[in-house]
Amino acid sequence: MASLSLVNVCKTYKNGFEAVKDVNLDIRDKEFLILVGPSGCGKSTTLRMIAGLEDISSGQLWIDGQLVNMLEPKNRDLSMVFQNYALYPHMTVYQNMAFGLKVRKTPKEEIDRRVRQAAKILDIAHLLDRKPHALSGGQKQRVAIGSVIVREPKAYLMDEPLSNLDAKLRSQMRVELSKLHRELGATVIYVTHDQVEAMTLGTRIVVMRSGKIQQAAAPGDLYLNPVNKFVAGFIGSPAMNFLPAWVERRDERVCLEFGSSRLYVNRMCASRLIEGGYLGRRVYLGIRPEDFHETGPGENALPLEVEIKEMLGAEQLLYGNCGRNELCVRTKPDFKAEPGSTVTVFVDMDRIKLFDMETEENIS
Ligand code: ATP
Numbered sequence: 090m091a092s093l094s095l096v097n098v099c100k101t102y103k104n105g106f107e108a109v110k111d112v113n114l115d116i117r118d119k120e121f122l123i124l125v126g127p128s129g130c131g132k133s134t135t136l137r138m139i140a141g142l143e144d145i146s147s148g149q150l151w152i153d154g155q156l157v158n159m160l161e162p163k164n165r166d167l168s169m170v171f172q173n174y175a176l177y178p179h180m181t182v183y184q185n186m187a188f189g190l191k192v193r194k195t196p197k198e199e200i201d202r203r204v205r206q207a208a209k210i211l212d213i214a215h216l217l218d219r220k221p222h223a224l225s226g227g228q229k230q231r232v233a234i235g236s237v238i239v240r241e242p243k244a245y246l247m248d249e250p251l252s253n254l255d256a257k258l259r260s261q262m263r264v265e266l267s268k269l270h271r272e273l274g275a276t277v278i279y280v281t282h283d284q285v286e287a288m289t290l291g292t293r294i295v296v297m298r299s300g301k302i303q304q305a306a307a308p309g310d311l312y313l314n315p316v317n318k319f320v321a322g323f324i325g326s327p328a329m330n331f332l333p334a335w336v337e338r339r340d341e342r343v344c345l346e347f348g349s350s351r352l353y354v355n356r357m358c359a360s361r362l363i364e365g366g367y368l369g370r371r372v373y374l375g376i377r378p379e380d381f382h383e384t385g386p387g388e389n390a391l392p393l394e395v396e397i398k399e400m401l402g403a404e405q406l407l408y409g410n411c412g413r414n415e416l417c418v419r420t421k422p423d424f425k426a427e428p429g430s431t432v433t434v435f436v437d438m439d440r441i442k443l444f445d446m447e448t449e450e451n452i453s
Pocket residue numbers: 102103104106107108126127128129130131132133134135282
């Protein structure tokens with residue numbers, strides 16, 4: 090398997106649109122690297138440049154120490170799984186999976202070994218004699234992945250391979266892909282706009298916005314230490330709440346004020362705010378829905394006018410208002426909160442995030 094390096098990589102399309110701006114990224118051997126971000130942020134363009142399907146406008150792409158900018162896609166030794174996978178309808182599953190190897194004139198016994206091994210890993214060994222029309226969507230997708238993994242390329246590139254599947258199949262396939270990654274010990278670069286997919290599959294996640302990398306980190310780090318408001322709002326579901334708040338000093342302590350509410354920050358956060366010169370200024374207070382409690386000290390309390398309650402079985406989501414701010418709060422399912430009523434929720438002040446109003450950088 091391989092390591093890849095993108096150095097100052099840019100892509101400007103013919104119409105002058107800059108889709109990727111100065112991307113620097115080292116992808117390590119055996120890494121499951123996720124490129125994630127909203128629609129149009131340049132994920133697919135980045136992947137397609139790695140695959141060689143799109144020219145690199147400036148910058149360098151290195152694979153295993155070799156500069157490959159000018160190398161034809163077929164000579165890069167990478168395999169790509171697309172969103173719209175295509176199987177040959179007149180061929181059996183076995184023939185579909187064997188096709189790429191046959192074209193490369195791989196010996197028959199070797200083809201057989203690899204197809205059967207891939208089929209076993211993907212749990213489609215019992216389907217090898219079927220034709221695609223006799224397969225479910227999820228089975229077809231596995232065959233498509235199978236026809237890619239029979240090759241032993243330097244890295245696998247995947248562009249939203251699960252996006253055509255229903256929710257249940259997607260979550261099954263997520264588990265399959267994780268297992269596959271473990272069993273193959275492969276380097277995978279995977280594009281998705283789905284942050285749940287990113288969090289569950291990735292050993293490292295690269296969050297992109299408008300052609301630029303915002304942050305590249307392990308899933309847990311992204312969630313706990315987002316570099317800015319964009320990453321904080323993108324990672325986590327439902328998304329983090331953001332409330333504009335004034336930083337004030339009251340009773341010898343530092344607090345955040347918005348509407349008629351006041352929350353005192355902990356000592357570490359207080360010294361950061363003072364050192365950063367934020368006293369008397371406005372910041373964004375970020376609170377994740379799961380960082381509210383049902384009980385707590387009175388000074389951490391907020392009133393929530395409940396508008397909508399979503400019962401999800403193991404938990405409950407409350408959507409409502411706190412003064413003029415909209416809030417989403419995650420509670421246990423038995424927490425009593427009826428739409429139209431006002432309930433008290435308590436903020437875990439050790440888990441809040443604060444962001445600069447102008448730069449939107451994390452200052453907490
Ligand atoms: P999505 O999740 O919607 O697939 P993405 O992050 O993968 O989005 P890209 O497909 O990389 O986004 O596109 C990045 C930007 O480049 C978009 O604004 C897109 O409109 C633009 N773009 C893509 N292909 C071309 C092209 N051939 N010519 C001009 N602009 C393009």
